[in-house]
Amino acid sequence: MSASVTALRAKSPENGGLLLADHLLHVAEAAEAIAHGRNLNPELARLGGLLHDIGKAHPEFQRRLTAKRTPADKPFRHELASLFFLPLLPQIQWEPLFDMLVAHHKSLARDSSGYGLYDFDQMGENFEKTHLDAPAQRWEEWSGPALAVLTEVGIATKPISRAEALTAFEWCTERAYALIEGRVLGWSPWKGLLVAADHLASALQQRTTLALPRLFRSPDLAPFAGTHPLYPLSTKQTTDEGKPHTLVTAPTGAGKTNYLLRRCRGRVFYTLPFQASINAMWRRIGEALQEQEVDVRLLHGSSRVVAYQAKEEEKALQDKVGAAVKVLTPHQLMGIVFATRGYESLLLDLQGADVILDEIHTYGALTQAILFRLVEALHGIGCRVHVGTATMPTALYDQVLALLGGPEATRITTLTEEELDTYDxxxxxxxxxxxxxxxxxxxxxxxxxxxxxxxxxxxxxxxxxxxxxxxxxxxxxxxxxxxxxxxxxxxxxxxxxxxxxxxxxxxxxxxxxxxxxxxxxxxxxxxxxxxxxxxxxxxxxxxxxxxxxxxxxxxxxxxxxxxxxxxxxxxxxxxxxxxxxxxxxxxxxxxxRERDLAGLIDAVYPTVELTSLDGFARFRNGQFLLPLLTHEPKSVLLDLLEIDSVTGVWLRDYEAYSQASPDERPRFEIPLNYRDAQRAKLRQHPHGNNPYLIDEQAYSPETGLHMERLLAETGYEFL
Known part of the structure; x- marks a missing residue:
């Protein structure tokens, strides 16, 4: 590489100092592989990967890699500076490239930072001055090293005049206005692809190429196809017969897991409500498929801790797209309902997959509504949906069945009363x-x-x-x-x-x-x-x-x-x-009696009154109801469920947490309620996720966090 190319970095020294050219190549390779797996144009995906961060060649970005931020520093969006290089490619390709470049970090409008392209323009920011012309170098000077990087990574380049760059940027601004003010609704698979590729390549860096051949492989689920007379579900029919969806009601221990997996035909998202059960299922499926060259991944707040002994690339992949099987909570799929940050990548990953919603058994009005909306969205994006439960009220069962298309589209499986009697x-x-x-x-x-x-x-x-x-x-x-x-x-x-x-x-x-x-x-x-x-x-x-x-x-x-x-x-x-x-x-x-449980459950929950989520859900009636390239600035789900979980760290672990790598720090963190942390007036650690500091006497590895000890001096009663 030339000196001008090797001098330009994508990451700061403390984050490895990765060369910009290397980062662009890693993302391009990942984008191309994801495009192959998702039936998108791989050549166009590669171009998006090569262009997405070329704005990092700007001298202001390079300065900020090593300099401390000052109050005088204005917002600098390197991905928006990348738009100046669109003239290198035919204009017929600009729309998908715009989708990949402009919003892979920020929402186009109403971003929580206020730094989306539409937000910038609405604020009257002089974007050209801060992004096109560097403080000490004009466009004609800094675009040269940027073009050298693009030449190095395989894009045919030519000099771009300042006027051409501004014309391209004006085209982008006009498109932003057309999408936002014209209320062009929907989601962009191109944005989802680029975000997914960027996250994967940033996590793996030099190891990116090794991980790509395993992406989007479907598992062979034959290990779950055995029959046994003690497990009645193992002998039940699982062929499609034109019925892609599943509703199975059976007692705990009847073999629902194997039955639901036997109903799957492609990649699998397996959801369970609690972390402990997720961990156990991840291990079980991983052991069953260990001879296959497929990824079985785990995703919840502590997944990297549970997978701590795994190889670095395996840990880094846990939350990325393309797994053969991903075991997670239903809440982690709710981004597609509420259109929160990253939902386009989740949609891209989910499309056409088999989604198992197992052990659905919480039936407050709000959680019923959330389940209903999730099933609606999964069905709407072409997933095969498989619901397994031991305890679903008839009123909710009937609504879910109707949502999936009724008996004509859903294989309904139950046990006979005689079979149920064997589970007393x-x-x-x-x-x-x-x-x-x-x-x-x-x-x-x-x-x-x-x-x-x-x-x-x-x-x-x-x-x-x-x-x-x-x-x-x-x-x-x-x-x-x-x-x-x-x-x-x-x-x-x-x-x-x-x-x-x-x-x-x-x-x-x-x-x-x-x-x-x-x-x-x-x-x-x-x-x-x-x-x-x-x-x-x-x-x-x-x-x-x-x-x-x-x-x-x-x-x-x-x-x-x-x-x-x-x-x-x-x-x-x-x-x-x-x-x-x-x-x-x-x-x-x-x-x-197992045969009496359905009646017992219906007596406790005789009706289903779904909480209305119309003011919050962004997928309704088969479509996404927010402008293209935008997402909601915060998780509505956390507010609806009153989830305000943060983390704490034991004072005894203060130094260990300070010195730990980002991957290691979650091992030390303790789930904590934000309101309780505030009531206890807890201080925060200066590193990592800034966890609240837990007094030595308030925690024990044997008995966990004793929140009432932290709250005792405040006079607040911990419930």
Whole structure:
């Protein structure tokens, strides 16, 4: 490379100092591979990759790679400076190139930073002065090194006059106005492609080429096709017969996972509600497909922690496009409904895929509406949608079925009453309060039982665990909830499976809702708070889970403690739903019949009243209702669900967090509620995600975060 080319960088020294030419080539290769996988023009995609960041050749960008920002610095958008180089290519190609270049970092309008192209022009910014002409060099001087980079990466170049550059930029400005003020609605696959390619190449850098051959490969799901007489779903028909979608209702342990995977024909997005179950499913599918040259990826807030032992390129790929199988939460697909940042790349990745929505079992009015909108959007973009549940109310079932096109488009699978009877596994006992559980627990441990105790709130689980440590110091026990350092949480989940589930002898596990879904564990007895009937049935599925031959089957007890009577004490659930559930449950050791569960669930949830999301959802009635190349500036979903999760870091980890790499820092982070952090007046760490600092006494690797200790001095009662 010439000196002018090697002097230009795409990344700052602390981020590796990657050469601009190398970055453009990496993104171009990724864009070309993604285009092949998504049936877009690969040559045009490559051109977009080669041009997308050429604006980084601008002297002002190069200065800012090494200089500290000052209050006098005006906004500088390198991707907008790249638009000056469009005259190198025929104008017939400008529209898709515009889509790739102009908005791969910012929304075209209403960006949260205010720095989209339309935003800039509306503010009256003198864009040409700050972006076309550098402070010390005019266009004619700095465009030369930029053109040298483009020549180096394979684009045929020619000198571009200042007038030509301005004419091209004016064309771009006019297109921006036409899209925004003309309300040209929809989404751009070209933007999605470039964003996806840029993220992938930026994460992998020199390793990009090695990862590309595995993108968009469909897995061979034959490992899930075996049949077994103990699992009725394994013998059920899965052929299409013109029915691309699936609705399967069956008990926990009936083989829904295998059945849903057998219904898939292409790449798979497998969703589950909770992190622990996602981790377990990722490992299970990965082990089944380990002989195949395909990517099985994991995506949630702590996915890089769980995949910590993986190779660097595997960790970097977890949230990128093109996986054969991706295991994630339904909320991570909701960007396509609310059109949040990056939704175009998600759409590009999802189109035509098989999407499994497994263990759907939360039925508040809002979560019902969110599920409904997600199914509508997935169906609308051509996905094959497969819904699996043990606990769906009939009213919601009927609405989802209609949304998928009815029985004509959906394979409906259930078990017969006789098959359901083979899944009767629990006797139910109601207890008036937690004091009444002491005698039950002592009796069960004396008999050698493995006991799972589930509390609805973290602080109650922690207090009970503390009490049990004193009562049963020699009995193996553990605590599991959502407020641990991510490295500790991953270790506890592994310990739960390898030591408490698989090792013989009595033990106690105290947990919260994190154990409800798809954890392949099986205990002998449960003591639990009353939860909504759907959640409770899922909890029961962790007891007596293993399928045995008929002669070996026996019933195991579940003990349900009466719910509180006030709204505050019932949180996070609705007090009326808890009371209806408790009243309708059998008692005195009566068998909970699987054939009766549908009626029980319908009695608790007799109707479905969907919360209206019309003011928030951006996919409605089969189309996207926002201007092209724009996205919503914030996640509406977080506000709707009142999710305000941030992270904390233990003071003992202060230095380790400071010195850790960006990939390592999440291992030290602790999920935390923003409102509680503010009430506790917590300070923030100056590095990484600026996590809140957790006092030494408020955290333990064994029992997690004790939020009430942080709030004690403020007088605020932690619920």
């Amino acid at each position: 596994r629990h006797t139910v006992h109601k207890l008036p309060d937690w004091d009444a559980t002491r005698a039950v627990l002592a009796e069960q441990l004396q008999a050698g039982a493995k006991v799972l105790i589930v509390r609805n709130r973290v602080k109650d689980a922690q207090q009970l665990y503390h009490d049990l440590q004193e009562l049963y110091p020699d009995t193996p026990k553990m605590l599991l909830h959502s407020r641990y350092r991510r490295m500790d949480r991953a270790e506890l989940e592994n310990q739960l499976k390898k030591e408490f589930d698989e090792q013989p002898g009595p033990c106690i596990v105290v947990a919260t809702q994190v154990v409800e879904v798809s954890l392949d564990i099986s205990f002998d007895c449960m003591l639990t708070d009353t939860a909504p009937v759907d959640a409770l049935v899922q909890r029961f599925g962790r007891v007596n889970r293993r399928r045995l031959e008929p002669a070996q089957r026996k019933l195991q007890p579940v003990y349900v403690v009466a719910p509180p009577t006030t709204k505050t004490a019932a949180r996070p659930y609705d007090v009326d739903v808890l009371q209806r559930t408790y009243d309708l449950l059998p008692d005195q050791g009566i068998v909970l």
